[in-house]
Amino acid sequence: MRPASVSDYRELARRRLPRVLFDYIDGGSYAEATLAANVDDLNALTLRQRVMRDVSRLSMQTELFGQTLSMPVVLAPVGLSGMYARRGETQAARAAKAAGVPFSLSTVGVCTIEEVAAAAGTAPWFQLYMIKDRGFMAQVLERASAAGCPALLFTVDLPMPGARYRDTRNGMIATNVAQKLSQAIDGLAHPGWLWDVQLNGGPHTLGNVAGAAAELRTITDFWAWIGRNFDPSVTWDDIAWVRERWKGPIILKGVLDVEDAAEAVARGVDGIVVSNHGGRQLDGVASGIAALPRIAEAVGDRLTILMDGGVRSGLDVLKALASGAQACLIGRAWAWSLGARGEAGVGHMLQILRGELRMAMALTGCTDVRAAGPHLLDR
Numbered sequence: 001m002r003p004a005s006v007s008d009y010r011e012l013a014r015r016r017l018p019r020v021l022f023d024y025i026d027g028g029s030y031a032e033a034t035l036a037a038n039v040d041d042l043n044a045l046t047l048r049q050r051v052m053r054d055v056s057r058l059s060m061q062t063e064l065f066g067q068t069l070s071m072p073v074v075l076a077p078v079g080l081s082g083m084y085a086r087r088g089e090t091q092a093a094r095a096a097k098a099a100g101v102p103f104s105l106s107t108v109g110v111c112t113i114e115e116v117a118a119a120a121g122t123a124p125w126f127q128l129y130m131i132k133d134r135g136f137m138a139q140v141l142e143r144a145s146a147a148g149c150p151a152l153l154f155t156v157d158l159p160m161p162g163a164r165y166r167d168t169r170n171g172m173i174a175t176n177v178a179q180k181l182s183q184a185i186d187g188l189a190h191p192g193w194l195w196d197v198q199l200n201g202g203p204h205t206l207g208n209v210a211g212a213a214a215e216l217r218t219i220t221d222f223w224a225w226i227g228r229n230f231d232p233s234v235t236w237d238d239i240a241w242v243r244e245r246w247k248g249p250i251i252l253k254g255v256l257d258v259e260d261a262a263e264a265v266a267r268g269v270d271g272i273v274v275s276n277h278g279g280r281q282l283d284g285v286a287s288g289i290a291a292l293p294r295i296a297e298a299v300g301d302r303l304t305i306l307m308d309g310g311v312r313s314g315l316d317v318l319k320a321l322a323s324g325a326q327a328c329l330i331g332r333a334w335a336w337s338l339g340a341r342g343e344a345g346v347g348h349m350l351q352i353l354r355g356e357l358r359m360a361m362a363l364t365g366c367t368d369v370r371a372a373g374p375h376l377l378d379r
């Protein structure tokens with residue numbers, strides 16, 4: 001199949017990846033209602049079609065935290081991407097660099113900050129979870145700043161992991177013997193992936209976490225470490241601790257409530273990502289796009305607002321901008337493309353998004369993404 005859209009890349013990833021990995025990317029928590037709402041609420045928003053407005057010159061360029069982006073899109077932090085394609089984080093980071101958009105590296109990525117920075121020729125945005133072991137956190141922050149990471153995404157919506165039924169059934173988190181066997185058989189049924197990733201893509205550790213404890217060898221060891229080390233006692237006061245150790249922009253990822261957004265302003269962070277973690281945490285909360293306008297109205301003039309959740313096309317990007325975001329993060333869109341076709345897949349998917357955004361701008365009469373606003377929406 002010649003992929004024409006993000007959903008085509010999803011289908012290609014479904015064919016190429018072992019089920020345990022495809023479901024890990026694709027799934028959400030509990031009944032997956034919020035995951036569905038992220039997509040459905042974007043689809044339900046209607047753009048205004050405008051005509052005869054000279055759309056021969058369109059500018060998609062935007063500025064975020066002193067960086068120029070060729071379009072208002074950022075690759076979201078996605079854990080374990082080195083399992084979807086060989087050294088997957090490096091491939092996606094190169095595709096992002098070529099497209100002129102930032103790549104974010106997850107704390108729980110397979111490749112280290114240094115490996116990604118060297119491969120892409122530019123340092124990624126770095127994503128951090130609040131970990132109980134503050135010595136470890138301080139060390140990682142130091143490494144990210146030594147590597148030149150231009151921004152810190154500080155993820156705050158995971159004081160504990162949401163239950164993802166697909167991962168339990170497939171043995172993603174803790175595997176019993178039957179699940180191990182079925183994973184092995186499924187791996188053999190996906191020889192392209194087996195050769196590219198399993199046989200030639202190692203080491204399969206979580207590079208940024210590997211230094212935390214010597215006994216961490218397998219992905220299961222790492223999950224167990226994460227389960228023990230995510231810090232549910234974190235409060236707003238901890239931002240000061242991060243600020244002392246990180247001099248660049250701090251962007252809180254996972255804010256969904258107006259009162260929390262106001263607190264983020266009060267604590268002096270530089271930006272927020274309006275996000276429900278792609279419907280992977282608390283099922284039943286609002287979609288990113290539903291929460292965005294009220295947050296933008298309350299604090300949009302005081303910090304940078306990004307959003308994510310359900311963005312599957314350039315049309316969705318414009319809808320997010322029209323609803324108050326300065327840019328969108330995309331998660332599954334790039335993880336599927338990476339799993340399907342590696343760096344070339346991510347690069348092509350970004351071209352698709354750009355083409356769709358251009359079309360949406362032309363037909364709404366929006367000639368500059370920085371001027372996008374509620375006037376583009378049909379209410």
Ligand SMILES: Cc1cc2nc3c(=O)[nH]c(=O)nc-3n(C[C@H](O)[C@H](O)[C@H](O)COP(=O)(O)O)c2cc1C
Pocket residue numbers: 024025026038076077078079106107108127155253275276277278279280308309310311329330331332333335
């Ligand atoms: C497979 C997968 C792994 C993820 N891992 C992380 C992570 O390590 N850190 C993080 O802050 N968010 C993580 N996220 C959430 C994304 O950063 C982002 O918020 C979400 O994917 C956006 O929704 P979308 O996938 O519909 O675009 C992950 C999402 C997926 C799908």
